[in-house]
Amino acid sequence: MRLAARAGRITPSPTLSMTAMAKAMAAQGIDVVDFASGEPDFDTPEAVKAAAAAAMRAGFTKYTAPSGIEELKHAIAKKFETDQGLRYDTSQILVSCGAKHTLYNLAEALFEAGDEVLLLSPFWVSYQDQVLLNDAKPVIIQTREDDGYAITRSLLESCVTSRTKAIIVNSPCNPTGTTYDRAMLEAIAEVALRHDLVIISDEIYEKILYDGTQHISIASLGPEVASRTLVVNGVSKAYAMTGWRIGYAAGPKELITAMASIQSQSTSNPSSISQKAAVAALQSDGTFTQQMVAEFDCRRRLMVERLNAIPGIRCRMPSGAFYAFPNVTGVLGRRHGTGAITSPAELANFFLQEARVVVVPGEPFGSCSHIRLSYATSLEAVRRGLDRMEAALKSLR
Ligand code: PMP
Ligand code: GLU
Numbered sequence: 001m002r003l004a005a006r007a008g009r010i011t012p013s014p015t016l017s018m019t020a021m022a023k024a025m026a027a028q029g030i031d032v033v034d035f036a037s038g039e040p041d042f043d044t045p046e047a048v049k050a051a052a053a054a055a056m057r058a059g060f061t062k063y064t065a066p067s068g069i070e071e072l073k074h075a076i077a078k079k080f081e082t083d084q085g086l087r088y089d090t091s092q093i094l095v096s097c098g099a100k101h102t103l104y105n106l107a108e109a110l111f112e113a114g115d116e117v118l119l120l121s122p123f124w125v126s127y128q129d130q131v132l133l134n135d136a137k138p139v140i141i142q143t144r145e146d147d148g149y150a151i152t153r154s155l156l157e158s159c160v161t162s163r164t165k166a167i168i169v170n171s172p173c174n175p176t177g178t179t180y181d182r183a184m185l186e187a188i189a190e191v192a193l194r195h196d197l198v199i200i201s202d203e204i205y206e207k208i209l210y211d212g213t214q215h216i217s218i219a220s221l222g223p224e225v226a227s228r229t230l231v232v233n234g235v236s237k238a239y240a241m242t243g244w245r246i247g248y249a250a251g252p253k254e255l256i257t258a259m260a261s262i263q264s265q266s267t268s269n270p271s272s273i274s275q276k277a278a279v280a281a282l283q284s285d286g287t288f289t290q291q292m293v294a295e296f297d298c299r300r301r302l303m304v305e306r307l308n309a310i311p312g313i314r315c316r317m318p319s320g321a322f323y324a325f326p327n328v329t330g331v332l333g334r335r336h337g338t339g340a341i342t343s344p345a346e347l348a349n350f351f352l353q354e355a356r357v358v359v360v361p362g363e364p365f366g367s368c369s370h371i372r373l374s375y376a377t378s379l380e381a382v383r384r385g386l387d388r389m390e391a392a393l394k395s396l397r
Pocket of ligand 1: 099100103204246
């Protein structure tokens with residue numbers, strides 16, 4: 001069979017594959033420590049489940065408007081107004097089957113052959129493949145760990161061409177945990193305004209912040225910036241609802257309408273029951289998320305401290321999301337058995353085989369120097385996993 005060329009341009013999501021592998025090993029009774037899963041280990045709040053159960057009992061189990069129910073769009077509009085002071089009409093909001101689907105609808109609506117899309121590396125794994133699937137070219141802007149992955153106007157300018165169509169911004173960032181301050185966001189906005197770029201702002205980790213860090217949405221920098229920005233968000237991370245598949249976007253009506261048409265011809269509406277659950281999540285008082293973040297904070301500190309205590313590994317303290325992204329270059333080149341470990345992918349495989357610890361290698365995030373560890377797991381698992389990684393590394397020459 002001759003498949004479409006686009007199918008050959010991409011690989012399955014490596015974060016999801018590593019997570020699936022960890023879960024499959026655990027199901028076989030293997031004592032594995034899972035640092036791959038990019039999802040909260042907390043259960044979905046009871047009030048959210050109750051709203052879903054009530055929706056089912058009330059027979060709210062049919063198709064809804066393909067772009068999402070008005071009640072949820074109102075709850076989303078209210079969230080933007082309360083949290084960011086951003087005002088959107090419900091015609092500027094689209095509800096999709098997870099933020100990944102939101103981003104995919106966007107990529108289909110916006111990108112085509114000849115377009116260049118700026119990605120700030122390290123980046124979340126799916127951005128690049130979604131750009132490629134839509135015949136456009138990802139242009140990687142390499143940020144530096146030593147600068148805290150900072151973005152400057154000159155760095156951005158050096159990558160813009162007449163073909164540049166959009167830039168994808170992700171703060172807090174998966175995988176680095178970096179959050180952008182106002183000055184960095186202003187630099188991005190200035191470049192976008194000057195070169196007429198669309199800004200895609202993935203804010204899915206906006207509620208998962210540490211040390212008093214405040215989230216700033218780039219769309220809140222002013223009406224001119226908002227008019228060219230698509231804000232992407234969802235309930236997966238803040239409310240431990242990854243399986244419910246509800247993401248959303250707010251932005252220019254023309255773009256939202258095009259994305260909604262694509263959705264109406266592909267998936268139709270996101271699950272009616274999940275939409276009712278998402279209303280309950282967005283209307284909740286925030287206590288659940290605060291408690292979850294307090295717990296993540298303890299794990300974050302422990303994981304980063306333990307990583308930094310290992311010779312050859314250094315790890316920055318992330319200010320958001322739930323990932324540590326240690327630099328492992330000091331370990332690469334060491335020998336195991338007959339060969340040397342020369343890449344993060346080989347190191348991840350070594351940790352899997354020798355320590356039964358699952359991590360995601362840096363390569364699909366755009367880095368040949370790092371691995372990603374999720375601390376959305378218990379403190380006990382953090383201790384056990386780091387003990388095993390440390391012991392395994394001691395066996396290297
Ligand atoms: N953006 C980023 C940066 C993510 O880490 C994720 C995690 N899956 C998503 C988007 C998509 O989230 P979801 O589809 O579960 O809403
Ligand atoms: N975003 C999570 C991660 O990066 C979930 C997996 C995925 O959607 O790729 O691990």
